[in-house]
Amino acid sequence: MSEIELRNVGKSYGNVPVLSDISLEMGDGEFVVLVGPSGCGKSTLLRMIAGLEDISAGEIRIGGKVVNDMRAKERDIAMVFQSYALYPHMKVAENMSFSLKLAGAPKPEIRARVENAAQILGLEKLLDRYPRELSGGQRQRVAMGRAIVRDPRAFLFDEPLSNLDAKLRVKMRSEIKKLHQRLGKTTVYVTHDQTEAMTMADKIVVLNGGKIEQFGPPLELYNDPANVFVAGFIGTPEINLLHVETHGGHGITSDGISLPLPKAMPQGSQITYGIRPQHIRLGNQGVDAVVTLVEPTGEDQEIVVKVGAQDIHIIVQGGPLVSVGARVKLEIDANKVLLFDRASGARVR
Numbered sequence: 001m002s003e004i005e006l007r008n009v010g011k012s013y014g015n016v017p018v019l020s021d022i023s024l025e026m027g028d029g030e031f032v033v034l035v036g037p038s039g040c041g042k043s044t045l046l047r048m049i050a051g052l053e054d055i056s057a058g059e060i061r062i063g064g065k066v067v068n069d070m071r072a073k074e075r076d077i078a079m080v081f082q083s084y085a086l087y088p089h090m091k092v093a094e095n096m097s098f099s100l101k102l103a104g105a106p107k108p109e110i111r112a113r114v115e116n117a118a119q120i121l122g123l124e125k126l127l128d129r130y131p132r133e134l135s136g137g138q139r140q141r142v143a144m145g146r147a148i149v150r151d152p153r154a155f156l157f158d159e160p161l162s163n164l165d166a167k168l169r170v171k172m173r174s175e176i177k178k179l180h181q182r183l184g185k186t187t188v189y190v191t192h193d194q195t196e197a198m199t200m201a202d203k204i205v206v207l208n209g210g211k212i213e214q215f216g217p218p219l220e221l222y223n224d225p226a227n228v229f230v231a232g233f234i235g236t237p238e239i240n241l242l243h244v245e246t247h248g249g250h251g252i253t254s255d256g257i258s259l260p261l262p263k264a265m266p267q268g269s270q271i272t273y274g275i276r277p278q279h280i281r282l283g284n285q286g287v288d289a290v291v292t293l294v295e296p297t298g299e300d301q302e303i304v305v306k307v308g309a310q311d312i313h314i315i316v317q318g319g320p321l322v323s324v325g326a327r328v329k330l331e332i333d334a335n336k337v338l339l340f341d342r343a344s345g346a347r348v349r
């Protein structure tokens with residue numbers, strides 16, 4: 001049985017639809033990441049699961065029970081917000097124990113649960129401090145501590161790392177992941193950052209304009225995207241996308257350049273041709289190109305070349321540095337090429 005299940009869920013504000021026909025099944029203990037561009041409806045969907053927003057259509061089930069009309073605090077799930085939402089006049093220990101106190105839990109039990117959560121999160125020495133006396137990362141940990149003490153059946157995270165600097169974000173990412181492995185609770189996590197989604201998720205939901213584009217494990221979305229939107233959203237640097245028309249087993253760009261196809265295609269098809277920067281090599285034969293930018297990133301170089309009028313990004317591992325202006329030949333791994341119908345964006349398999 002799925003732990004959290006959405007069936008044809010929709011949401012409108014007045015006459016404006018912001019989510020439509022969302023159906024998803026999240027398994028018990030799964031870490032599911034909702035990802036998509038700003039305004040696509042991620043937070044709204046999370047808040048509907050939490051019970052902080054009404055549902056305009058469809059059904060949400062948690063642990064098999066329909067919760068459409070159940071209030072947030074009856075749903076037995078805990079939410080961690082981007083803003084942390086800590087009480088500024090309460091010390092860390094009080095912030096963490098507040099919900100248990102409200103629920104009338106006995107004092108010794110409250111103390112034991114707070115100590116346990118503090119130990120898991122490394123907050124033991126900070127219990128007597130006020131939120132203003134903590135760093136951003138420590139505040140984030142207290143917000144998580146407050147969720148853990150309640151021992152809920154699921155955790156919801158709304159862009160919890162957005163207010164942290166890049167280095168701390170990477171550290172907290174792995175802390176949240178470890179916490180999930182330790183507690184094994186179903187988790188729904190919202191981010192606009194595809195790298196965060198790729199590194200943390202068991203399964204990713206890609207949302208766009210209030211609709212699900214694809215739902216699956218990270219590598220499935222990367223290797224086997226359902227459409228051009230998912231291909232473009234998942235993966236860094238972004239996949240190269242070119243318009244081609246098919247002729248005699250090749251894709252021909254508007255500049256008349258011939259690119260290898262992964263399979264035979266009907267003559268004259270209008271195709272969006274996708275090739276990831278990692279799947280092109282500089283070789284002795286192949287597509288003619290001119291180097292316009294070289295960025296060494298340590299082990300790798302990110303190179304931009306012009307093929308006709310089009311910029312193509314390439315990741316080259318190791319090797320001698322090429323210089324700007326050099327004429328090179330691109331070997332495209334045809335088996336890795338992804339084709340999309342130009343009009344609909346749907347994958348052509």
Ligand code: ADP
Nearest residue numbers: 013018036037038039040041042043044045190
């Ligand atoms: P995301 O989290 O993906 O950035 P949101 O879920 O916050 O997106 O918002 C989805 C859409 O719903 C946006 O177009 C936003 O403007 C709209 N929206 C969100 N909250 C409200 C509201 N209370 N009233 C009207 N429109 C809203």
